[in-house]
Amino acid sequence: MDETTPKVLAFDVFGTVVDWHGSIAAEIADRFPDVDAAEFARAWRAGYQPAMASVAQSGEWVRLDDLHLQILRNVLSDFQLSVDEAEAAELNLVWHRLRPWPDSVEAIARLRTRFTVVPLSNGNISLLSDMAKNAGIGWDAVLSAEIVRRYKPDPATYRSVGEIFGVPDSEVMMVAAHHDDLDGAAAAGLRTAYIERPNEYGEDRPKDVSGRAEHPLHFADIAALARHLLAH
Amino acid sequence: MDETTPKVLAFDVFGTVVDWHGSIAAEIADRFPDVDAAEFARAWRAGYQPAMASVAQSGEWVRLDDLHLQILRNVLSDFQLSVDEAEAAELNLVWHRLRPWPDSVEAIARLRTRFTVVPLSNGNISLLSDMAKNAGIGWDAVLSAEIVRRYKPDPATYRSVGEIFGVPDSEVMMVAAHHDDLDGAAAAGLRTAYIERPNEYGEDRPKDVSGRAEHPLHFADIAALARHLLAH
Known part of the structure; x- marks a missing residue:
């Protein structure tokens, strides 16, 4: 692949x-x-x-x-x-x-020049659309567990992306700062990319952002993911 | 109301x-x-x-x-x-x-400064999100008949908007260039606004854009709707 x-x-x-x-x-x-x-x-x-x-x-x-x-x-x-x-x-x-990490808004905008870029969150649609508006995030559409009424890591949630966009699951990449989310995505046939967010739980509580072999695409932030994907 | x-x-x-x-x-x-x-x-x-x-x-x-x-x-x-x-x-x-009418993109952007603005179309999500990207239309989320798997004028489609955004149907306004779409919306409890698009079927086939008493909010285009809604 x-x-x-x-x-x-x-x-x-x-x-x-x-x-x-x-x-x-x-x-x-x-x-x-x-x-x-x-x-x-x-x-x-x-x-x-x-x-x-x-x-x-x-x-x-x-x-x-x-x-x-x-x-x-x-x-x-x-x-x-x-x-x-x-x-x-x-x-x-x-x-x-919620406020975006410093790299998120611009990197997502850059990724949208080449890819269809959507959230796939357990947050409901109104939560995600208000957040996008407040934060200035542009998405191509707002996908959510709410559409299939199944929370991640239910495979139906991951598979809804390919179904909606008419592409095989293998052409969908799940991007997340959580290995268990990526595990669920991989089990449903999606590609995966891990984003380090060491301060997700606060600067006083740094989390382990070590790589895992099963998710070899591993980036410091979304800006680094964008540089990688747009370089090819 | x-x-x-x-x-x-x-x-x-x-x-x-x-x-x-x-x-x-x-x-x-x-x-x-x-x-x-x-x-x-x-x-x-x-x-x-x-x-x-x-x-x-x-x-x-x-x-x-x-x-x-x-x-x-x-x-x-x-x-x-x-x-x-x-x-x-x-x-x-x-x-x-599909290309937007000349007033659409800017008027929708202005309306978004005050309202949550979404499509509610029988078009599927990927159709609507590709269209938005091609045309430069910004939506707060992409709603579609595909989410409820019922085409307009099924009342479930109209009611999905208020359900998703957690507001009463009476706080949702359906905006359309078709009286029958507005009839369906009104029957489901939504407000309505009619937009004239006399050349929808081509300049050689102008359509009747007369007002109807049941949809008293009637505008030449989305720009006129925006002027009306933002003036209050």
Whole structure:
């Protein structure tokens, strides 16, 4: 397989394109000066995998905005913060306002000159479209787990990209800062590219961004991916 | 209902945002100088409503690209043109390359400063995203009948907009150059705005763009809609 000729690039978003930790920590620090904002952000995100698993098990679709709100209520309670329903709903939209990593917007724009470039996120469509508008990210379309009502790593989610664009799965490249996302994509027949985002969980909590043999395309950031793909 | 405060604008695309007739006639004239290109374009489009109706009746989803190809084969035969499979497939993509009306791109960009603006077309997602890229149209997301696998005027298609964006149907405005599309939207609880496109079927075949009482918001073009909505 020639890794230089995918037709469609499908991007994971949280952590890969946008800095969820820094964005949420900044907003929490503004609103609640007395809490450990970095820990609050990590606690909120920590509820994500269990929520996904629970939706997958139940077979009942719940969009990510609603899961985020459920998790938020628990985290607020754990941090002994009391906010009313309207404020919780407004705070929950911080996920629609996440800031991009410094290289993301420009590198995605460059990639769009050669490829069809879309998000493939568990975030719902309105979350992803608000985020794109706030951050100035241009996508060719907004794909989401919401379209197939199956969260990654369900193979149906990964395969929706090729189905929608009428290309074989082998011409779709999943781009993510998480090896498990890439594992799911590879199992569904997609190509993969890993993006290092060592500070995804905060500068005080650097994560292991070592390469793995099963995902040999490995880049420091999206700008480096763009240089690689556009050089051929 | 205050017509000045929708949250989401959902645009019909073929005829409303892009000039399907002029775009297709130009490409047909280039490829087949001996046929009546304007008639060819109208014949291709004339197959659309029967194809929609047949999909609705069968309950079996077929995306618009595939319907367009089936219709194209019949039209080529009617015009006694013989083209191979590869050329037919390539010609079928003319729908991905339709040119916008002169006011569309800029007016949609202006509307996006205040509203969430999306297409709501029977065109499939890849058709709409290729079209947006070719034409330079910026959308906040690409909605399509393909997401709900129901063609307009099925109420589920119109209602998908409010569901996806988490707003009541009454805060969604359908914008179209076709009264029957607006009828379907209104029946599903959406607001409506009519756009005149008198030359949708060609300058030699001007269509009736008279107002109808049930759709009192009536504009010469999308630029006029933008002036109206942004003035309040």
